[in-house]
Amino acid sequence: MVNGAQGGGLRGRDLALVLVICVAWACNFLTSAxxxxxxxxFLFTAVRLSILALALVWFVKAPPAGQWPRLIAVALCNGVLHFGLSFWSLHLAGDLASPAIAMQSYVPMAALLAWWLLGERFGWRTGLAIAISFAGVLVLGFDPIVLDSPISLVLMLVSAVFLAIGTVLMRGLSGVNMISQQGWTAIISVVPLLLLSTVFEPGNWHALREATWIGWGGAVYSAVFASMLGHGLYYVLVQRHPVAQVTPWLLLAPMLAVVLGLVFWGDHPGPRLWIGGAMVLGGVLIIALRALAKMRPLQVPEEI
Structure with a gap:
């Protein structure tokens, strides 16, 4: 039962849980890279989701009648297209900062899709925040480190589009808890991802056989810590607090990913990336705070 509305927001232990979630998600960018x-x-994504499927298959419950088409659509958008393209983007990127920040553009995209498809209205402040976020992507895109591999930014933005579509579709799901949703997303996504890997990644199985503990460890970390731990704790928090109260804190994840990129990946972001990143994350924060002011549900799908 949600009771955080009376408690005035997250405090103490729950703030510590948010920090654990954000650290787990931020480290996922580094270990996955x-x-x-x-x-x-695509094969990495399939391995990650296979591990997740094996862990959760015992706990998933069949969705109510009529929910299968929407659940499959959510799985294909979030599990196959978002994950697959975002990991492809991360593979091509020369840094961690730009993919971590660009992925957050799914929030303004989801707000626009909800307005277009669901008729949800938003005020001028939210509209301004959406514009600031998209302008930030443009500024970020002209940073030299991003221009070295512009296809990486394009892939992450396309990935964010599918994540936004999946987020909007999730709002219509009923009778499917978070564990079942994660489990079915993994189960449904594995075969399409293996097919994509076979078509677009020649020599994929040889690469998997030759992978060291770094490759396998990254997949295990991604499944166990980013998915099961991160979203498990998130599920605990949204049982105690409205989702809109939790969402703004989750922006710590891309910020921590930027720090990890600086310390462990050798990132050297230029001023355009800093300014564009601040615009993107600032716009997302405003959207989250406006949702909090109205207590409008903001669902947070799977991070990469």
């Missing part, structure tokens, strides 16, 4: 040096992106 190292793993993707050994395992191709």
């Amino acid at each position: 190292f793993a993707l040096r050994e395992i191709p992106p």
